[in-house]
Amino acid sequence: MYEIAVDIGGTFADFVARDKQGRALTVKIPSKREDPEETIISGLRDLAQKSGLKLKEFMPQIDKFVHGTTVGINALLQGQGAKTALITTEGFRDALELRRSQLSEQWDFGLPLPPVLVPRYLRIGLRERMDYRGVPLISIDQAQIAEIAEFLVQEKVESVAVCLLFACRNPTHEKEFKYLLQALLPNVFISLSSELSSQVGEYERTSTTVLNARLSPLLSNYLLEISNHLQDFGLKVPISIAQNNGGLTDLVQARKKAVTTLFSGPAGGVKGGWALAHELSLSELVVTDMGGTSFDVSLIRLGKMEVTPQSEVAGYPLQLPMLDIHTVGAGGGSVAWLDHGGMLRVGPHSAGANPGPACYGLGGAEPTITDAALVMGLIDAHDFLGGRMILDVEQAFKAIETKIAHPLGLSVPEAAYAIYKVALSLMIDAVYLMTVKKGYDPRLFSLAAVGGALPLFATALASGIGINKVVVPEMAPVFCAQGLHYAPFQVEVSSTVFEPLGESVNSNLQQTLLQLKDQADQEMSRLGITEDQRSYVWSADLKYPDQHHEISIELPCDVADFPLWQQLGQEFHAQHQRLYGYCQTEKSLTLVNVKLLVKEKEKIPSDQTEHYTILETPDDGMCSLYLNGKFQTLKSYRWKNLKPGMCLKGPAVIKKEYTTVLLEYNCQAYIDQFGNLLIYLGRDALNECQSG
Known part of the structure; x- marks a missing residue:
């Protein structure tokens, strides 16, 4: 029997099959963005061949199938997705366009903002109102819902995002609206903010819901097609989907919550880094992953993966917990080019898998990092992708000469080396952003060099940031797929409190916590994870009253012995001191959110370090x-x-x-x-x- 992990990247697709003895078979093939189903079947066929079986014989022997997908993120970046309408409280339909009135580059007033994903005529104000405590003030106008349904049909809307004011405190109106609209439009996908992110932050919550509504129908169709396709070839087990947080879910949830899978592939790399750190007793590890499209950086600190409560994707806020991954456009297929001032640049745009780098011989004419590495002699033209592809050195030479070397007055090898060094500088900057700018000394870390391209840069990268130990894992070229083997099923739930921290809050907190636990337990039971297989991690988000952002405090306890509010306050002040160098113990605190992470108990790789005679x-x-x-x-x-x-x-x-x-x-x-x-x-x- 085999456990299969599949990671479909922007340029390459990685496959890892493990048998019951832990032996691994690996395959790496070019991705077909226009036909990801065929990419998966091709990779599985190669795995079957390596195992000495035909595909129809191999598929029934699979007892676990984990898939990391880029369908959602690719659709977002390419401007694809379902035609979406937004339903929000009357008078607040422009929150999506007002954003937060801040610039990503504070001094560049001409910097274009990402386009609003729902045009104003498809943003509809619903007559209803909740107050900030979640108390209903105005009931839903049910007569308006029929009008909305008629308008959505007229505009051929495929998906609806619903984000009502203060639904994070009381989701009753959102659920009522969905029930009534679904009865009128059973074939339209409806995404509720309260089912995605029950937290304060109106714009962030709206953005998250719109992204989900836009992408879920597309991902749902893909997952349904690939599931049926694999079943036709003999797959007997359901597909598990990797999430942004490093955990797994099933098709039921993944098809409804596409935004939880946007970074499912890179999340596998972080999970693999976590396993590697435990295996080698490396408490501090920088995981650097360079594939065909991007360069990703993440950290393992004190043996744990770094998680961020919310992030930004292509300029759009995503109010969901996810592994903290920094990405720059410096993959093997990233294009080298000259700007208007004649300065050499690399990326962020990529040649992808087709036409790919010039050396692929598929019609690509732009020089890439892969072309530069080939000209430098770092890549064997006759042994690329395990001999699957023969690279064209002449085409790589010509592309670099025409686009880079001749305009800069350099020889082609000099230009290729310049491309290599510029790409290296982008990687060094990315690692500094994840370490030095967060107050961490990179010299105290080890470096994991993974992905098909990064080992070419690994020692130069480590030297550039002052790291003295590099690990190139045995499974480095397919590391994200390898990491998915360690991913557990997990569920995260949260509830907004937004009250001054004190005895009055503490007295009402027990019921909220029990409701969260019951909600998470029901989902874990549906996923087939029994009570004895579950672990629980509680946390609370707190802040000073005049602060904009909160600090998450992990609570080493269960619901039954939840700490008194004084203990929460003490831990917050201590954490604030560690993060910012000061605290204000004389100030009161606001309890913003309480959260629960329930996950399948993990098998932590143990350190088995041995010493050898060199x-x-x-x-x-x-x-x-x-x-x-x-x-x-x-x-x-x-x-x-x-x-x-x-x-x-x-x-x-x-x-x-x-x-x-x-x-x-x-x-x-x-x-x-x-x-x-x-x-x-x-x-x-x-x-x-x-x-x-």
């Missing part, structure tokens, strides 16, 4: 690379020939199926017992290989 490693030949202004001859190794304890000294190249590792001059590396490549830089390299 052995010299025979090389597998030599290769020529363009580095530091000249072509150099370096030793070349095959990863599959390396044994635990063998010591590799830089400069050298290590070739692996689907990727290549470049060791700089000041590096030494060896394979550990898990099959990971551990690289040490500078003085640490000397000490490690001398001590064994």
Whole structure:
């Protein structure tokens, strides 16, 4: 029997199959954005072939199928989605367009804002009203609903987002509206803000609901089609979908809540980093993932994944908890170009998988990072994607010469190296943004280099940010798919309180907490997770009365022994001191939200670090690379020939199926017992290989 994890990226699709003994089969193929179903079937067919079976024989042997998808995020970035209307409280239909009256770049007043996803004529004010405590003031005008339904039919609206004022305190009116409208328009998708994010923040809640309404019909159709398609080929188990928070859900929830899956693929990489950190006892780890389209950075701190309560996607707020991932357009397919001032730039736009980089020979004429790496000798033209593709060096050379080298007065190798260095600088900046700008010292972290392209940059990146230890996992080229194997089923629920923290709140809190627990338990039971398989994490969002943002305080307790409000206050002041260097204990506090995360109990990989006698490693030949202004001859190794304890000294190249590792001059590396490549830089390299 096999457990399958599939991550469909913007350029490549990764597949990992694990049998009951833990042995893994991997496949990496180009993505077909126009036909993701065919991409999945092609990858599964290759996995079946590697296992010695035909696809129809392989599929019934799958007992778990996890899918990380980019259908939702790709649709958003490409301006696709269902025709959507917005229903909000009368007098508040322009909240979506007023936004927060702030600029992403505070000094650039000409910076264009992302387009409003629902035009004003499709934003409808509903006659109803709740006060800030959730007490009904004006009942829903039921006669108006028939008028709204008639208008939606006339405009051929496919989806409706409903975000009523203070529905986060009392969702009764939203639920009533959905019930009445659904009876009139049974084929229209309806998304309620209270079912997505029951938290204060009218604009953020509205934006989240609109995004969900716009994307869910599209994702729903895709998931239904792929599920039926896989069943036709013999799949017997339901598909599990990865979420932004690193957990799993089923098709029922994923089809209704597309916004929870926007970053399901990259979330698998963070989960894989979490498992790697526990496996190697690395409490502080920077996970850097470079695929064909983007470069992603996330952190593992104190053995935990970093989570942000809300984020921004393509300029639109998303008021949902998700793993904290910073993304820049610096993937293997990112295009190199010259701006109006003649400055060399890389990304953020990508050549994708088709036509792809110029070297793919599919009609692409723009130079990319992949083309530069090929010209530099970092990529073997005859062994790309495990030999699946033969790259065209002449086309890469021509693209760089025409677009970059000739205008800048450089030789083609010089221009290729310049592209490499610019891409590297983008990565260094991204890591600094996630560490230094948050008050963390990157020198205290180790670096995990994953994705098909990042091992080419790993040691240069670590050196540029002062990190002395790099881990290239054995499954680095398919790491996001690998990480999905560790993802548990999980459910997150929340409730807005927004009251001064004190005894009066504490006395009413017990009922709210019990309701949250009951809500989450019902969903976990539906997912098939029994009570003994569940773990509970409670948290509360608090702030000073005059603050705009809150701080989330994790509570190490269950509902039955929820701490007194004084204990909550003490922990908030202590956390505020740690984060900002001061606290104001004389001030009262506001309890904004209470939250509950329920997840399937995880199997945490244990540290099994062993020490080896360091052995010299025979090389597998030599290769020529363009580095530091000249072509150099370096030793070349095959990863599959390396044994635990063998010591590799830089400069050298290590070739692996689907990727290549470049060791700089000041590096030494060896394979550990898990099959990971551990690289040490500078003085640490000397000490490690001398001590064994």
